Amino acid sequence: MSEKVFDLLIINGKIVSPEGIRENYLAVKDGKIAEEGVNPEGLKATRVIDAKGKYILPGGIDDHVHFRDPGDDLTYKEDALTGSRAAAAGGITTIFDMPNVHPSCLNVKNFEFKKSIYEEKCLVNYGLYAFLVEDPELVEPLMDAGCAGFKWDMGTPDNVLPDHHRMPTNSEAAVAFQKIAARDYCITIHAEDMDLVKFYTAELQKSGRDPKDFLAHEEARPDVVELSAIARSLILSDLTGCRINITHLSSKKGLEMIVDAKRKGSKITCEVGPSWYTFSTDDYPKYGGAIRVVPAIHHPEDRDALWEGLVNGDVDMVGTDHAPHSLEEKFEKSWWDTLPGTIGVQTSLPLILDRANKGQISLERVVEVMSEKPAKVWGLYPRKGCLQVGSDADITIVDMDLEWTVTHAEMKSKTQYTPFDGFQLKGKPVMTIVMGQVAYENGEVVGKPGVGVMVNPKKEW
Amino acid sequence: MSEKVFDLLIINGKIVSPEGIRENYLAVKDGKIAEEGVNPEGLKATRVIDAKGKYILPGGIDDHVHFRDPGDDLTYKEDALTGSRAAAAGGITTIFDMPNVHPSCLNVKNFEFKKSIYEEKCLVNYGLYAFLVEDPELVEPLMDAGCAGFKWDMGTPDNVLPDHHRMPTNSEAAVAFQKIAARDYCITIHAEDMDLVKFYTAELQKSGRDPKDFLAHEEARPDVVELSAIARSLILSDLTGCRINITHLSSKKGLEMIVDAKRKGSKITCEVGPSWYTFSTDDYPKYGGAIRVVPAIHHPEDRDALWEGLVNGDVDMVGTDHAPHSLEEKFEKSWWDTLPGTIGVQTSLPLILDRANKGQISLERVVEVMSEKPAKVWGLYPRKGCLQVGSDADITIVDMDLEWTVTHAEMKSKTQYTPFDGFQLKGKPVMTIVMGQVAYENGEVVGKPGVGVMVNPKKEW
Amino acid sequence: MSEKVFDLLIINGKIVSPEGIRENYLAVKDGKIAEEGVNPEGLKATRVIDAKGKYILPGGIDDHVHFRDPGDDLTYKEDALTGSRAAAAGGITTIFDMPNVHPSCLNVKNFEFKKSIYEEKCLVNYGLYAFLVEDPELVEPLMDAGCAGFKWDMGTPDNVLPDHHRMPTNSEAAVAFQKIAARDYCITIHAEDMDLVKFYTAELQKSGRDPKDFLAHEEARPDVVELSAIARSLILSDLTGCRINITHLSSKKGLEMIVDAKRKGSKITCEVGPSWYTFSTDDYPKYGGAIRVVPAIHHPEDRDALWEGLVNGDVDMVGTDHAPHSLEEKFEKSWWDTLPGTIGVQTSLPLILDRANKGQISLERVVEVMSEKPAKVWGLYPRKGCLQVGSDADITIVDMDLEWTVTHAEMKSKTQYTPFDGFQLKGKPVMTIVMGQVAYENGEVVGKPGVGVMVNPKKEW
Amino acid sequence: MSEKVFDLLIINGKIVSPEGIRENYLAVKDGKIAEEGVNPEGLKATRVIDAKGKYILPGGIDDHVHFRDPGDDLTYKEDALTGSRAAAAGGITTIFDMPNVHPSCLNVKNFEFKKSIYEEKCLVNYGLYAFLVEDPELVEPLMDAGCAGFKWDMGTPDNVLPDHHRMPTNSEAAVAFQKIAARDYCITIHAEDMDLVKFYTAELQKSGRDPKDFLAHEEARPDVVELSAIARSLILSDLTGCRINITHLSSKKGLEMIVDAKRKGSKITCEVGPSWYTFSTDDYPKYGGAIRVVPAIHHPEDRDALWEGLVNGDVDMVGTDHAPHSLEEKFEKSWWDTLPGTIGVQTSLPLILDRANKGQISLERVVEVMSEKPAKVWGLYPRKGCLQVGSDADITIVDMDLEWTVTHAEMKSKTQYTPFDGFQLKGKPVMTIVMGQVAYENGEVVGKPGVGVMVNPKKEW
Numbered sequence A, B, C, D: 001m002s003e004k005v006f007d008l009l010i011i012n013g014k015i016v017s018p019e020g021i022r023e024n025y026l027a028v029k030d031g032k033i034a035e036e037g038v039n040p041e042g043l044k045a046t047r048v049i050d051a052k053g054k055y056i057l058p059g060g061i062d063d064h065v066h067f068r069d070p071g072d073d074l075t076y077k078e079d080a081l082t083g084s085r086a087a088a089a090g091g092i093t094t095i096f097d098m099p100n101v102h103p104s105c106l107n108v109k110n111f112e113f114k115k116s117i118y119e120e121k122c123l124v125n126y127g128l129y130a131f132l133v134e135d136p137e138l139v140e141p142l143m144d145a146g147c148a149g150f151k152w153d154m155g156t157p158d159n160v161l162p163d164h165h166r167m168p169t170n171s172e173a174a175v176a177f178q179k180i181a182a183r184d185y186c187i188t189i190h191a192e193d194m195d196l197v198k199f200y201t202a203e204l205q206k207s208g209r210d211p212k213d214f215l216a217h218e219e220a221r222p223d224v225v226e227l228s229a230i231a232r233s234l235i236l237s238d239l240t241g242c243r244i245n246i247t248h249l250s251s252k253k254g255l256e257m258i259v260d261a262k263r264k265g266s267k268i269t270c271e272v273g274p275s276w277y278t279f280s281t282d283d284y285p286k287y288g289g290a291i292r293v294v295p296a297i298h299h300p301e302d303r304d305a306l307w308e309g310l311v312n313g314d315v316d317m318v319g320t321d322h323a324p325h326s327l328e329e330k331f332e333k334s335w336w337d338t339l340p341g342t343i344g345v346q347t348s349l350p351l352i353l354d355r356a357n358k359g360q361i362s363l364e365r366v367v368e369v370m371s372e373k374p375a376k377v378w379g380l381y382p383r384k385g386c387l388q389v390g391s392d393a394d395i396t397i398v399d400m401d402l403e404w405t406v407t408h409a410e411m412k413s414k415t416q417y418t419p420f421d422g423f424q425l426k427g428k429p430v431m432t433i434v435m436g437q438v439a440y441e442n443g444e445v446v447g448k449p450g451v452g453v454m455v456n457p458k459k460e461w
């Protein structure tokens, strides 16, 4: 009998799952969790990690990032390498990148091109969304090619899309939904009725509203903008049985509409970002364009309802909408011209760990919203999203006692400005492991490009 | 003291209101109900009507008819005279005519032209809808001019409208809704998502579906078509506080959506037509194009839910969508080309009286759905919709014991074909009084054009 | 032809109904409303009342009073004469007296005795409740004898009842409910779980709570006391189909339970008294035993929810629980010994008129909760509860502009102490007419004992 | 380094959890799961079990059995040894025994006596319920002594209890609930309003109903009997925050009431037994007294709703109410005298495995309702109810392909009669392991008395 030698052996840590916390060792071999046990005595491993006093979480999954790659006119903001370094530093082992890159990720050729870039540059695992556009015939080849799911960006103007592609009508969408439902993929939806946005914006501009008063940004996109889009997508989901996910949910009423729909059996989930559960209209005077995101950050009661939903289960998961822009794009412009978005993939897990430390949410629930639920929604579970024997060895080790302050300088993104700069937090990832290989440790990103694998419901990685 | 002489004195009848049935005399003077009393002894009147054994109802209000006037290319189907004769013969004393005439009723000039025709030709009272189109600036002048309310015909293709007018976007509609809400008018909504209709129709045509199989008509407009449109209009209503009415509601799920919205405080009402509460997919083989109406007549469970809603109060009122076409337009064409609609204003009250006779609905509730609620929704109450002293003398006397058979020949419309031909009914209006003048009696229409007045929430008639 | 002469002719007033306000004359003959008309010219009447500037309401109905008659040991508190004088002075034309008198109104013999007293002494119309006790066989004879409905006083200790009668078990109650449902009578329920009350009281007493701290009264009867009793009665009502009315509803959660049950089709109504919609725990320090009523007056949010329910329709009607006691019984005792109850029949209508003047409720809704709905619940409508031609001439004329101050001295009850003393109100009844005869006018009770008739669902008066 | 030798090594099986199915080995040491891994190569164990083709489940937990021990007048029906042999043969590794034994398990002395018997005789783990009676002071000492939770048997007549103990009033119960809530124990509730049962029974007997017509048993205990008791217990639970479990739920309406309460935040769970989800009123003619259980088995729609609830999550778990009686007690008597209950602990898991084989429920959900949820409700999780490394080694290995027929003869209970005799099933436990020791294997019970440990929320075993 030959002797077993594991690649990694993690001992003395507290393993967290939604079901509870257990103290066992984990042994990793060939990129997978090979063993869990009470007594590590006698085990051999290339590297033994003593996680004494630390918590061991399934690696975070952020299902909404913009790493801006490919795109000659975009990659000054971020690319797959810098973005994935930020992810690794934030304890995120899998990201889902949005399709609004150049060329747009809306057909197989463009998808393959994007995929080749991620294969080469990405430190962490990646799912690549395909764009849902007017032509339902595009949908099946993209699933065959390995897309992770679809993005219906109701906020995209048609002129952004190449080759005369445009947003779908209801009937076009319905056909696409049917095909997607048939394979149990999910569609993530940016829910804004842009016609209403255009209207409110024009009204505010006409009224001569100060271009630097970012409260106007919220007034230009009140919650009904979101409600209208959710109502539309629910009709199509109910009609076709296709699963939909409302990404970056922003309003209390939107959440109520979703909770109601869930009760009636609609196949809908929703996701909230740290920007939306942290900030509110109270913060526009201080932050201005820095927190111009879309849908807009709304009122304190919206912010509180979204957080409450994360805690009580009404909100399914966290996704950041990590969307880097240059400082000029964020700070030199009016409330209507400032490019929407902010970075977030590196701070997402620390922010919620801090809240766990404050007793606002349990660590078990943190694992649910950061890992398990995204893995389930996107068809990766149980290979991703949990720490079972046999699962991929995507592991984040966190020190819940570490007190630190978020700074721009610490951000690994090309765009280092973060609205969370100065936040004093307790709890931080201290090691990130992707597919069994250490990607981040001792404050340094040590992972290598190409380690991450592409994920999708076909589970062919 | 000079002696009082009434114009009409109706004695010995049973006066029906939603609150109950009472046996008093009614005296009419100058177009109004001047007196109600226990003992008519000693009263003088130009005409005394002995309603012994009969029921006295507030005149019926049908808030959805197409009298096709004006319109050189339309009036071969119906005109204000023939349509209003049919109304009088059916116990309907007030009709609301739809704006899709020629010229379209979408600006003050066209409205005034249409009004002049009704002043001249109409036997019964009339409300004239204005078309809701893309330009919100049209809305206020139309209310000033006396429109009864607005029609948003989500089923109208843009090319039907003159002068490059078109259907509104959400933001255009929102502005119009606000203006309409400010004066507490109501918008009646033809709720169909035409994009979905186009899609299903094309699919069915592509599949080579038999042009004479009218079941395909229903398949081309399944209930989701209605749900999508109701969801859209609810968003706008909730946003603006504007009252909306879903006309010719056709589906069980649509009704559920409305009931739900009512519970949450939405300002929505709905209305069902006899075609939809009588027929179902079971009847297409027999009737074919004759029951091609839009939205489509759906399944037996839809039909039953609509009727049940009428009985239990979830449905607010009855409106017929009386929509005459020539025989050729109804019977010579495919399920997609057959012009949608059927006559109904003359049979609406008899059909529901028959159901009252069968114990399926109370006479009190009949008065509610046929008179009181439409009067309230459209801002006419209590001048219309009830038989209070001081109200307009719009009165329908019905013989609940009269057994008869509906025939095409008896229809007063230009288009005499009715799908209810052959129905054996018990209960029928025997006298219709409009503004204190007898319009129908002994099977004959005796009213004179010009007696009807124009009604609207301004109550300036 | 002989000449008609009416008994009363009321002209120039504004007649209020739930459906609106109309300006017509009313003519009264032989105790009934004989005529309503636009033009009173030429009419003859024994007395003409000019109600210029006044509102004409259907007489108020208070379905919960204790006139303490008969009862040698009770009538020092009130009797049918003094109680009904107070009613007349308050614009109340029909009262429902509770059965906890001596002898208890729980069998036909006792009922007949009580009836004979009311026939002799009562100025206004009266319904007499029968006690629901353990023996279901008592129920039918009492309906035959003319009881107005039943009272299940879940708060009555068994030892109050004579002849070993006691409160019913669920099964005994179920049989009674069935018999009562078969004749569509209603049961009014004092909803308190006395076992819970006993427990909380004992706890508070044990804790040495100050006998004069009346906040303890509320703590001894928290809302769950009511919830438990409502839940119990709903089960029995749902089981048997018997209508129940929760009298003197006291809590927000109780109201929520009832609203929920209504939505599911339960045959339940509820009623709130002025004490409960006016006072709250904030008022115990000032009023002490004066507002010791049962169920207890609860917190400000309960008070507000009850009032809001009266306005929005969730609460069906107003009933006072007019329950006089001597000053000593109200003020010399501890929070547990103070006799529960306060007078209210004379101030009920003025208090709500004042709120109508403040725009907190419409006059139409006032008529609904004070007259129409009680008449419907107790099977008197439309002979009572409305001003239709043919209805009984129970009429209250109110001056909405009259400003006045409530004083003990003005109370017509034997017990003149009222917690509303000092309240400055706008709006007051200035004339009360019972069965066509003036009972109250110019601040004086002028009605005669014996004018009131006994009312019940048999409508045999 | 000394060599690790496990007690058991289970290889090649499919481990089932609510989250999915995984194929790993499990290693057991000292009564616990010591290791889970992908590759068992090189591991040493006293015994290696090859589970090729088999499924490995966390051992079943049956939270409602009557093993009739102690009790000189009871143990002819069953005892802790025979009962636990049946459990082991049925794949059940933990049972909760009911307190209605002799002496009654209502104080510490009696509890200790019962505990000593189970320590000596029980093959499987056991939780021992304490009786909830009138004296709240009994509650805390019983939790200190190690009871698993409380049973409120609303169906117990007072005369069954010794020493003048009796069922609690609401206020007594409320105090007990508070004390139990403070330690987060749960109360399981037999929900029947016995007053209603007595009434219906008497009515049916009076009517001369055939003593052998067991349909009368259902008529004597219609669903309202259950509703009344659930409503009562919900009030107390909501008041005190104490968790309650409705055991042997029997009706669709009861389930609806519970689902409703859960939505509103009530701390209520419910449990259904195989008798209730298998049989209905259709089966009384065939089975008679054999399926006389309490609450009664109701109509097919109740049966179907209960099963549907088990599948969709509305019902939390399965519990059998294993309640053995002699043949004479089951078959020689009338519908009112037949002792209620039937055996079930041995057939519970096989019956639901068969349904999983038929695709009616997933194996994952089977684990949830048979193991995980009972462990959570009763505070045993994650030591019991799952197969995590570190959990107790309570393991059931099932062969999902094994086809067999249930027979009386195969039952290990003293009372061998089972209504499931003749049922042809596919799927059966083939090995049961309790605390790391094999208790059942190859159709033989091989476990030894005393292996089972006593369980409770204190987790002190």
Ligand SMILES: [Zn+2]
Binding pocket: A155, A190, A248, A294, A295, A321
């Ligand atoms: Zn977006």
Ligand SMILES: [Zn+2]
Binding pocket: A064, A066, A098, A321, A323
């Ligand atoms: Zn985005």
Ligand SMILES: [Zn+2]
Binding pocket: B155, B190, B248, B294, B295, B321
């Ligand atoms: Zn239409």
Ligand SMILES: [Zn+2]
Binding pocket: B064, B066, B098, B321, B323
């Ligand atoms: Zn139409």
Ligand SMILES: [Zn+2]
Binding pocket: C155, C190, C248, C294, C295, C321
């Ligand atoms: Zn009371």
Ligand SMILES: [Zn+2]
Binding pocket: C064, C066, C098, C321, C323
């Ligand atoms: Zn009272």
Ligand SMILES: [Zn+2]
Binding pocket: D155, D190, D248, D294, D295, D321
């Ligand atoms: Zn039981």
Ligand SMILES: [Zn+2]
Binding pocket: D064, D066, D098, D321, D323
């Ligand atoms: Zn039991």
